[in-house]
Amino acid sequence: MELLKKCQQVLEENRRGDFTIPSPKLYPFQWNWDSGFIALGLLHIEPEKALVELETLFTGQWGNGFLPHIVFHNAEKYTTYFPSADYWNSNVSDFAPKKLSTSGITQPAVHGFVLEDIIEYGFDRDRIARLYDQIVHYHQYLYDYRQFKDTGLVAIWHNWESGMDNSPLWDSVFKRIHPDMLKDVIVKRKDIHSVEDSAATRPTDEDYKRYIYLVNYLRDHKYERVPEDFPFQVLDPVFNAILHQSNKSLARIGKKIDIDTSTVESWIRRTEEHFSEIHWNDEDGLFYPFDILTGQQVKIHCAASYIPLFAEIPDDAQLKALVANIEGLEDMLLVPSCIPGQPGFQAKNYWRGPVWIHMNWMISEGLRKYQQNDLADRINSDSIQLIEEYGIREYFDPLTKIPEKNGYGGQSFSWSAALTIDMLKKKES
Ligand code: DGY
Numbered sequence: 001m002e003l004l005k006k007c008q009q010v011l012e013e014n015r016r017g018d019f020t021i022p023s024p025k026l027y028p029f030q031w032n033w034d035s036g037f038i039a040l041g042l043l044h045i046e047p048e049k050a051l052v053e054l055e056t057l058f059t060g061q062w063g064n065g066f067l068p069h070i071v072f073h074n075a076e077k078y079t080t081y082f083p084s085a086d087y088w089n090s091n092v093s094d095f096a097p098k099k100l101s102t103s104g105i106t107q108p109a110v111h112g113f114v115l116e117d118i119i120e121y122g123f124d125r126d127r128i129a130r131l132y133d134q135i136v137h138y139h140q141y142l143y144d145y146r147q148f149k150d151t152g153l154v155a156i157w158h159n160w161e162s163g164m165d166n167s168p169l170w171d172s173v174f175k176r177i178h179p180d181m182l183k184d185v186i187v188k189r190k191d192i193h194s195v196e197d198s199a200a201t202r203p204t205d206e207d208y209k210r211y212i213y214l215v216n217y218l219r220d221h222k223y224e225r226v227p228e229d230f231p232f233q234v235l236d237p238v239f240n241a242i243l244h245q246s247n248k249s250l251a252r253i254g255k256k257i258d259i260d261t262s263t264v265e266s267w268i269r270r271t272e273e274h275f276s277e278i279h280w281n282d283e284d285g286l287f288y289p290f291d292i293l294t295g296q297q298v299k300i301h302c303a304a305s306y307i308p309l310f311a312e313i314p315d316d317a318q319l320k321a322l323v324a325n326i327e328g329l330e331d332m333l334l335v336p337s338c339i340p341g342q343p344g345f346q347a348k349n350y351w352r353g354p355v356w357i358h359m360n361w362m363i364s365e366g367l368r369k370y371q372q373n374d375l376a377d378r379i380n381s382d383s384i385q386l387i388e389e390y391g392i393r394e395y396f397d398p399l400t401k402i403p404e405k406n407g408y409g410g411q412s413f414s415w416s417a418a419l420t421i422d423m424l425k426k427k428e429s
Contacts, residue, residue: 003384003387003424004421006392007392008045008421010417011418011421014412014414018055019035019056019057019073020034020035020038020414022034022414022415023394023410023411024410024412025080026410027081028080028081029073030071031069031070032057032067032070032106032107032108034415035054036110036111036114037114037361037414037419038053038418039051039053039114039118039418040114041417041418044421044422044425050114050121054118054131057071058131059071059097060102062095062102062141063094063096064144064145065140065144066095067106067111067138068103068104068106069160070088070102071100071102072100072103075101080194082187082189082190083103083215087215088101088215090223092219093224096223104215104219104223105158105215105218106142107161107163108161108162108239108242109142109243109246110242111138112135112247112249112253113245113249115131115132115135115249116252119253119257128257129257132257135250139243139247150270151270151271151273151274151277151278152272152274152275153240153279154235155234157226157232157233158211158214159173159211160211161239162238163238164238164302164337166203166350167337167351167352168343168345168352169289170232170234172291174210174232177231182213185213186212187208189208195408196408197348197408200349201348201349214231233291233292234289234291234298235278235279235290235292236289237275237304237307238304241287241308241310241313242310242311244275244313247268248312251265275308276313276315278290281299284301284325285321285324285325286325287304287306287308287313289304301325301339301342302339303363305322306326307363309367310362310366310369312369312370323367323375327375331399333398333399334378334379334382335355335360335363335379336353336354337351337352337353337355337356337395338351340398340399347398347400348408353399354395354398354408355382355386355395355396356395357383357386357420358419360382361419361422363376364376364377364379364423383420384423384424386406386407387420392417393408393410393413393416394409394410395408395409
């Protein structure tokens with residue numbers, strides 16, 4: 001079967017009525033930023049479904065604007081995921097929806113830029129305006145609850161909020177959670193039963209205990225505010241770049257559909273003023289996360305360093321340095337989630353090295369905005385080759401030479417399918 005058809009088939013098989021799961025068994029509910037990327041693929045097939053995907057996600061939005069990273073539709077039916085809806089117990093917050101269980105952490109705010117693509121297909125203004133208001137409400141939550149010192153940059157409170165779960169970027173942050181703090185933390189992992197070779201390709205049990213320690217902590221605080229010494233408070237260039245890009249999209253959409261954009265524009269200005277001051281490292285020519293508790297950047301070279309291209313944040317000199325850094329990645333498939341040789345790198349382990357299709361997609365779209373088409377084409381062709389050769393998997397070892405065995409994590413992975421569709425369609429046009 002041709003690749004495009006296979007990708008469409010994955011999206012169809014993972015569809016559960018009004019939303020799409022990321023992958024059978026491993027992720028059996030609706031995930032936040034997954035749905036955004038999935039919508040970009042659906043737009044090429046049935047645009048109506050793309051809009052419905054986002055509308056369904058926002059049924060999980062809380063009264064204070066917060067948008068959870070998982071919406072547990074049909075929670076009782078699927079038991080292959082931990083932590084379950086009961087574990088999160090979103091009802092501890094008065095803001096949580098009454099009729100639907102959700103998680104209590106969020107994920108990168110992709111919805112604004114996805115909506116900008118959706119409106120190209122022409123939709124009823126009321127539906128677009130409703131979603132627009134919900135997205136603005138979510139961003140307002142981020143600035144109200146998470147903003148760091150009026151910088152227009154917002155903090156994440158959990159590694160799962162970055163989406164880059166066990167990235168070496170978080171290793172130093174997690175050192176703050178000592179083994180004796182984990183004594184009472186119980187984990188009942190399910191993920192390891194849904195993938196092959198989990199010891200080499202998924203986080204360790206010790207890692208998981210730390211993730212669940214943070215969940216317990218946040219749940220005890222009703223998922224609302226955290227004290228100053230809360231151990232995981234990080235400014236992530238991926239989260240902040242995506243939020244910025246979505247704000248820029250909201251500003252453009254607002255003008256088109258006649259909605260006041262002054263608040264969104266003030267967020268854009270503030271972020272533009274501070275993004276590089278916090279995230280840019282001139283010596284290395286890379287963007288890095290910033291650990292609020294130490295007041296220092298986390299200087300590990302990862303794919304995360306390149307996502308600000310997607311939001312057109314780099315100036316000419318920064319662009320030059322970033323391009324030189326990517327071009328320096330020789331003898332590997334682009335773009336490893338953590339660059340070989342960096343501390344903590346592991347070629348097959350989840351976010352510690354493997355290539356992810358959605359990261360590649362954002363980096364190559366970003367490069368195109370700067371007319372760096374050759375490099376963007378190379379990244380897309382590595383992505384398509386991986387999917388074609390090994391199937392529509394979650395992630396891929398960057399060092400394995402095709403056609404040796406490769407392809408790890410979830411099978412029939414929705415965003416890999418959706419963004420491959422987008423890459424193939426753009427290649428055709
Ligand atoms: C997981 O469970 O591994 C997810 O990435 C967090 O939502």
